Amino acid sequence: MTPQIKKIHILLVVAQICLCGYKPSGSGHQPNSFSGTATASSKTQGVVEASVNIPEPSEIRSINGRLDVTLEGKPSKVIVAGKTFVSNVFNGSYIPPVLVVQRGDEVRIRFVNNVGKADIEIDGPQPSNIHTHGMAISPQQPADNAFVVLPSGASSGKMNGSMPHGHDMVAETPKSFPDGSGLQSANVYEYRWKVPPDHAQGLHWYHPHAHGMVEPQVLSGMSGLLVVDGFIQDHYPELAGLKVRRLLLKDIDLPGAKDGDPKTKTINGVSGGIMHMQPGEHQIWEIGNVGSDAFFDLALDGHQFWILGHDGNILLKPVLAKSLFLPAGARVTVVVQAGAKGSYALRSLDVDTGPAGDPNPMVILGKVVVNGPSMDGTAKNLRLEQKAVNRSTIQPVLQDVISLPVTRKRTITFSESRDGKTFYIDGKEFDPARDDITVHVGDVEEWTLLNTTTERHIFHIHQLDFLVEKINENDPDATGLRDTIDLPYAIKGKPGMVRLKIPFTNPLIVGRFPYHCHILEHEDHGMMATVRVLPKVISTP
The missing domain is CATH 2.60.40.420 (Cupredoxins -  blue copper proteins)
Incomplete structure (x- = not known):
């Protein structure tokens, strides 16, 4: 079923009435x-801070197969690089807790959005949400849905956060579920999902993903590590x-x-x-x-x-x-x-x-x-x-992805306006009401990414890993299985190039999710698009 799409200003008003290469x-x-x-x-x-030991971040570990955590985004007094000021962060800390889970764990992340006016980046309440970067889980509610945004509890009935010029943000309507997950109140949402038993172990992370406001919130400090433990x-x-x-x-x-x-x-x-x-x-x-x-x-x-x-x-x-x-x-x-x-x-x-x-x-x-x-x-x-x-x-396995036959090839172009203030994928600014690419579970696609601009971009796609098959000669980034990769800039009119193999083979990822430049300024100003993954086509005899 197509998700219900609404303009964000309507959604927010209604909600206030009732979150290495x-x-x-x-x-x-x-x-x-x-x-x-x-x-x-x-x-x-x-x-520069003299003779200060680099501290270890705190951590919250799953217990008896479940991680229960509340993350509240709000203005707090922090000390960063020796300076004291007020910034929007999670749980009062510029370096929020590292979330540590095991394969098979149930995860419940209760997000409370109280983002508001601070000394840097943000001059008033802003909508927000949480994305778990690198996790191969469902993009549907109440899991890792980047299109669900919550109003700020600090907004007093009106959102004051600024949007990039010319961007009209839209969002998917937050839902409440019988088990208590999903929308709990106007600015509170509980994300709930399970770590797949064969999920990749190692480092992932979490951060806001409300389009148009991602950069100021992450620059403020709203980001932290998520670890699927057991690797070593x-x-x-x-x-x-x-x-x-x-x-x-x-x-x-x-x-x-x-x-x-x-x-x-x-x-x-x-x-x-x-x-x-x-x-x-x-x-x-x-x-x-x-x-x-x-x-x-x-x-x-x-x-x-x-x-x-x-x-x-x-x-x-x-x-x-x-x-x-x-x-x-x-x-x-x-x-x-x-x-x-x-x-x-x-x-x-x-x-x-x-x-x-x-x-x-x-x-x-x-x-x-x-x-x-x-x-x-x-x-x-x-x-x-x-x-x-x-x-x-070990999952995913490099050789397994290498051996997958390609079912479709695409060329995707990253570009920007002459003044460098608006960014495009295939000549279009982001519109979350539009599906830019549609695939089925089981499809394996080869994407050739072209960067026609004279600055680097960074490609990231939600919900899965891809194989970097080729990148410009002498580029410092690494090939192999990745979820984030450098996209070199054009030189003398020749676009920078990266070739990827993208396996849409995991049935958990049915739904809609974005791919975008992970320089968040670029993402906020248009360099993002949406892929819809449909169920596997079953051939009949």
């Missing part, structure tokens, strides 16, 4: 004897005892920032912070670019990274990398081994976003201080040269 190492040199320090000429950001224990049990760090990378325009300046980048809300390791120690770093617009390209002076998984997809064998290229929305799980005693800069390298792109200069995000007794990492290094175990339980 990687750069492969060129050598086989093992990361067990590196040394080096940050140079005196290294650039730092305008705000199941496939690298020899590493299960290692210290795990979760690093949430975010970009922000701090109070007083000038228009056009590079955004401030932080790790867990800290700029210039410290992490500690012992010589020879291995640690697991779970890293997510859960920011709005910025690219990160992480490098640790004198060290390399063993990549174990990308966008929640487990690699069958670790890959050694010099740096970790992470467009907005991308995630990576890596192992790092500390070198000799010393202090090592953790940098985000310069990213060339194109002549029309926003600046992404090199900055020092923090440092790793190596001190204390040495640890013998020989056995761990040998293990990292071997494949994952229990490979039969």
Whole structure:
């Protein structure tokens, strides 16, 4: 049945009356004897906190097969990069809790929308919702439906949040369900779904997805990690005892920032912070670019990274990398081994976003201080040269997707207006009342993405992973199974190109969901479209 579509201003009034790529190492040199320090000429950001340890985010784990959590978005006093101000965040924290689930768990996320006026980004109440990025679950209510938006409880009967010029937002009417899920009151909605028993393990994340207001809400700090646990224990049990760090990378325009300046980048809300390791120690770093617009390209002076998984997809064998290229929305799980005693800069390298792109200069995000007794990492290094175990339980499987026959080919073009303020997919601005592509369960499509603009874009599609078959030569992003991929900019009139194989094979994804640029400024200003997945066609004899 076609969802009921209504104009958002009508919906809100009614409701108020009644919410890494990687750069492969060129050598086989093992990361067990590196040394080096940050140079005196290294650039730092305008705000640096001296001698502050990078904190670990809190976490909420499922208990007895169920995760129950309430996430409230509202203005709160936060400290980011050493500055104190009021911003809209989840549960009063710029770095909200990491949600940790297991395969087969039931998930209940009760979202309360009280988004309102703050010191940055948002000057009044705004509609909002929650999208669980990377989760291969139903796009229908009460699960991961990005078209359901809730009014703010702070709106006093009127929504004051601004919309991008020329954008008329529409939404699907929130529904209430007999089990208590769905719409609970005007600004409260309980998302409810199950983690599939064969779901990809690893890093995913959550953030608002109310079109036209996604960028200001995520820039404010409304984003956090969602982990499907068991990855290391199941496939690298020899590493299960290692210290795990979760690093949430975010970009922000701090109070007083000038228009056009590079955004401030932080790790867990800290700029210039410290992490500690012992010589020879291995640690697991779970890293997510859960920011709005910025690219990160992480490098640790004198060290390399063993990549174990990308966008929640487990690699069958670790890959050694010099740096970790992470467009907005991308995630990576890596192992790092500390070198000799010393202090090592953790940098985000310069990213060339194109002549029309926003600046992404090199900055020092923090440092790793190596001190204390040495640890013998020989056995761990040998293990990292071997494949994952229990490979039969790894889903999805790269080779399986490679072997799928293609049923249809499409070319999809990303473009923008001359003034760079309006963005298009196939020449059209987003309209959630329109189905741009219709497929059936079982279809496997090859999409060639063309970027005719002179700035990078980032492709993301909800509800599934795709296979990156080809990307412009020398592009820093990674091929393989992904859900977020860099889309290179045009050079001398030749469009940037990425070729994907997209398997619409999971019956859980029947419904409507978007694909879009994950530079959220671009998404909000039109660079999004909708795919409708219909049930599998059953042939009759």
